Amino acid sequence: MSSIHKRLKILVFPCGAENAMEIFDALRYSVHAEVFGASSVEDHGRYVFDNYIGSVPNINAENFDAAFSKIISEREIDLVFATHDSVIEHLSVRAPFMGFYLVNGDPQTTAIARSKSATYKKFSAHAWAPRFFSTLEEIDQWPAIIKPDRGQGGQNVQLVHSLREARLCELTVENPVWMENLPGKELTVDCFTDREGILKWCSARTRERVKAGISMHSRFLSQEEEIESIAADINRQVNLRGPWFFQVKQDAGGCWKLLEFSCRVSGTMVAQRARGVNLPLMALHDYLGRSVSAMPMPCIKAVDRRISTKALLDHEYHTVFMDLDDTLVIAGSAVPIAMAFVYQEISKGKKIILITRHEGDVLAELHRAKIHEGIFEKIIHIDDKSHKSQYVHESSIFVDNHFPERSDVFLNCQVPAFDLDALEFLMR
Incomplete structure (x- = not known):
C-alpha cells in the first residue's frame, strides 16, 4: 500500500x-x-x-x-x-x-458483472432476479426483452411482441439474452463497499430524462427496504470494494427486478457528490486503510444535467489582458466566472493585466467589488482615446465584453479575443 x-x-x-x-x-x-x-x-x-x-x-x-x-x-x-x-x-x-x-x-x-447471463444466473435464487430464457422456445409470455449479453447503457435493447419478431431480432443482436419484460419504473442505485466488505452507502435515484443511457434528471428516493435488501444480497454474493451501482426496474406487479450491476462509477454518480457523498474520494481513503462514512445533505432533493462544452486553445501565451467594466465587474459585483478564470490562469503561472477605460477610481471600484488589486501584475488605466491594442502583445489573450475593443485587438495584435460568455469554454 x-x-x-x-x-x-x-x-x-x-x-x-x-x-x-x-x-x-x-x-x-x-x-x-x-x-x-x-x-x-x-x-x-x-x-x-x-x-x-x-x-x-x-x-x-x-x-x-x-x-x-x-x-x-x-x-x-x-x-x-x-x-x-x-x-x-x-x-x-x-x-x-x-x-x-x-x-x-x-x-x-x-x-x-460484464455478462448479463452470468449476472442473472449468479442471482437466480433471489425473488428480485428477472426471469431469463436460454432459448426462444422457453418464452411463455409476450412481449419480451432481447439485449446483448455484454451490452451497457441500454444499447440495442429491444422489446419484441411475438416469436416471429423475436427470430428476426435475434439475427441483429450479438450473443442475445432473453428476459421478461419489465414495464414499470427504473432506478439506479449507487453503492459503496469498503475494504472489509461492509456496504457503507446505498442510495436510489430516478432516471426521469435519459440521453445516450445517461440520466440527465434524477430525484433521490427515501430508502426502501426492498432496494436496500437487493444491495445487501449483491454485496454478500460477490466481492466488491469501492463505488459500484446496480439498476432495477419494476415488473407488472410493482416488484423491483435487477437489470444489471457494475463495478465502475456510474454516469450520473455525480448526483451523490452533489449532496455531499463523494464516492471516488471515499475509494482513495479506503485504499489508504482509513474508515469511511457518508454525510448526505438532506436538503438536496434532485439533480439536473446538461451537455458541457470545452474548447482547446491552440495559442501560446503567458499574459491575460482583462477588462474591468461589464467583464470582471457587473453592477458593482465581481462576476464569478471571470474571477474563477482569473484564478485558474494565475494557478497556471499566467500574468493578469487589468486594462480598463473605467470612469473613476479603479482601485475604489475593485474595493467595492471585493477584488484585491494584488492579483494583477499591472493595472493599465486608459484615460484618453488610445486603443487597447497598443498595450496588448502577441503572447497573450484578451478578454473584454465590448466588441469594438475585441475586434481592434484581434485584427491588430493577432491574439485570441474573448467575450465574457466564452470563458466557460476555457475553464478546466
Missing part, C-alpha cells in the same frame, strides 16, 4: 466518458490525489485532464498490455479507475502483474 503522506497518482481510463469526468471532478481538488487521464481514441478527456495521455492502444490490441504497463511504470501510477465494463474486466487480471491497484477490480466479480 502506498504511503499516506504522498499524493496518490490516479489514472482514469478511458477518460472521455461522463463517468470519467465525474471521477476527475470528484478528485481534482483532493490533497491526496494527482489525477491522470488516458484514452485510446481522441475524446473529451483531452479538454479536461491536464495530465492527458493519448493514443493508448485498444484493450484488444496485441500491444495494449505493454503500452499500458509502460504508462503505469513511467507515471508511477498507484491506482486506476476503469470507466468501461470491458476495460475493468480486462485490467482486473492484469493489475497485480502491472503493479497498480484497480478500484473494484476483483476478476471474478468483474467477469460476472
Whole structure:
C-alpha cells in the first residue's frame, strides 16, 4: 500500500466518458490525489485532464498490455479507475502483474458483472432476479426483452411482441439474452463497499430524462427496504470494494427486478457528490486503510444535467489582458466566472493585466467589488482615446465584453479575443 503522506497518482481510463469526468471532478481538488487521464481514441478527456495521455492502444490490441504497463511504470501510477465494463474486466487480471491497484477490480466479480447471463444466473435464487430464457422456445409470455449479453447503457435493447419478431431480432443482436419484460419504473442505485466488505452507502435515484443511457434528471428516493435488501444480497454474493451501482426496474406487479450491476462509477454518480457523498474520494481513503462514512445533505432533493462544452486553445501565451467594466465587474459585483478564470490562469503561472477605460477610481471600484488589486501584475488605466491594442502583445489573450475593443485587438495584435460568455469554454 502506498504511503499516506504522498499524493496518490490516479489514472482514469478511458477518460472521455461522463463517468470519467465525474471521477476527475470528484478528485481534482483532493490533497491526496494527482489525477491522470488516458484514452485510446481522441475524446473529451483531452479538454479536461491536464495530465492527458493519448493514443493508448485498444484493450484488444496485441500491444495494449505493454503500452499500458509502460504508462503505469513511467507515471508511477498507484491506482486506476476503469470507466468501461470491458476495460475493468480486462485490467482486473492484469493489475497485480502491472503493479497498480484497480478500484473494484476483483476478476471474478468483474467477469460476472460484464455478462448479463452470468449476472442473472449468479442471482437466480433471489425473488428480485428477472426471469431469463436460454432459448426462444422457453418464452411463455409476450412481449419480451432481447439485449446483448455484454451490452451497457441500454444499447440495442429491444422489446419484441411475438416469436416471429423475436427470430428476426435475434439475427441483429450479438450473443442475445432473453428476459421478461419489465414495464414499470427504473432506478439506479449507487453503492459503496469498503475494504472489509461492509456496504457503507446505498442510495436510489430516478432516471426521469435519459440521453445516450445517461440520466440527465434524477430525484433521490427515501430508502426502501426492498432496494436496500437487493444491495445487501449483491454485496454478500460477490466481492466488491469501492463505488459500484446496480439498476432495477419494476415488473407488472410493482416488484423491483435487477437489470444489471457494475463495478465502475456510474454516469450520473455525480448526483451523490452533489449532496455531499463523494464516492471516488471515499475509494482513495479506503485504499489508504482509513474508515469511511457518508454525510448526505438532506436538503438536496434532485439533480439536473446538461451537455458541457470545452474548447482547446491552440495559442501560446503567458499574459491575460482583462477588462474591468461589464467583464470582471457587473453592477458593482465581481462576476464569478471571470474571477474563477482569473484564478485558474494565475494557478497556471499566467500574468493578469487589468486594462480598463473605467470612469473613476479603479482601485475604489475593485474595493467595492471585493477584488484585491494584488492579483494583477499591472493595472493599465486608459484615460484618453488610445486603443487597447497598443498595450496588448502577441503572447497573450484578451478578454473584454465590448466588441469594438475585441475586434481592434484581434485584427491588430493577432491574439485570441474573448467575450465574457466564452470563458466557460476555457475553464478546466
